[in-house]
Amino acid sequence: MMIFNTRFGRLFFFSTEPQTCSYLPDREAVMLFADPNKVIDTDTYARLIEYGFRRSGDNVYRPHCRGCNACIPVRIPVAEFTPDRAQRRAWRDNQDLTVTLTKTEFGPQHIDIYHRYQVARHDGRVGERDSREQLEFLRSRFINTSSLEYHLDDRLVMVSVIDQLPQGLSAVYTFYETGDPDISRRSLGTFGVLRLIEECRQRDLPWLYLGYWIAESDKMSYKSRYRPLHAYRDGRWELVDLTAKEPAEGTQTL
Known part of the structure; x- marks a missing residue:
């Protein structure tokens, strides 16, 4: 059991029982959770994020799997980031979007876009009620959380939920409109990450935290497209040597 000192006193951590990994189904996952009563x-x-932790709602966790280190916390050093050709094109093609910083609140329009995104990208069986419940896990009662909303004219097309930390922004989750060919051609997922990098620059914050990079998972491997990239391994952050593979676009974070 891990112990962490905070201004609220000692924070204890507890591991879960092994369960099937949602990203690598042939493996078992174990999570280390902070005391939910604190x-x-x-x-x-x-x-905690400097030690590889993430949050879901008010629950803070980190993978603690036996014999597997596939989930690697990653962050972008904002000052050193240089976009590649495809990223420059995505940035250029979306300059007509209006970006607004708002409170993290979800109405029918947000739920509708999130539901269609989940059906298209992850699980075609997810129901609207499940979508409403899942959206609540993007919010937090105690952490400084907000959203960037992207509009094309008066139409909401993408939402990025972010946590602002003293040393950077943490990308909680991004979801966007699917099913419209004109929207799909915009590479909104790529533009969303680029816009968060720009948001860090505007706020003079050095890091954008992208959650876990899983090279063997198509849903999570896209993060290697943003370079340079730092990874938390063996108790320290270090520059990672990325392969030349270009994985498919995605926007999910953890």
Whole structure:
């Protein structure tokens, strides 16, 4: 059991029982969770994210799997990032979008876009009620969370939920309109990450945290397209040597 000192006192961590991994189904996953009875505020979470933790709602966790280190926490050093040709094109093609910083609140329009995104990208069987419940896990009562909303004219086409930390932004989750060929050609997932990098620059924040990079998972491997990339391994952050493989676009974070 891990112990972490906070301004609210000692924070204890507990591991879950093994279960089937949602990203690599042939493996078992074990999670290390912070005590759910303790308040984890922005400053505490800012420290925990430096040790590879993420959040879902108010629950803070980190993979703690036996014999597997596939889930690698990654972050982009904002000052050093240089877009490639495809990323420059995605940036150029979306300059007609209006981006607004808002509170993380979800109405019918958000639920509709999120539901269609989940059906198209992840699980065709997900119901609208499940979508409403899942959206609540993007919010937090204690951490400084907000959303970037992207509009094409008056039409909401993408939402990025972010946590602002003293040292950077953490990308919680991005979802966008699917099924419209004109929207699909815009590479919104790529533009969403680029816009968060720009948001960090505007706020003079050095890091954009992208959650877990899983090279063997198509859903999570896209993060290797943003270079340079730092990874948390063996108790420290270090520059990773990325392969030349160009995985499919995605936007999911953890």
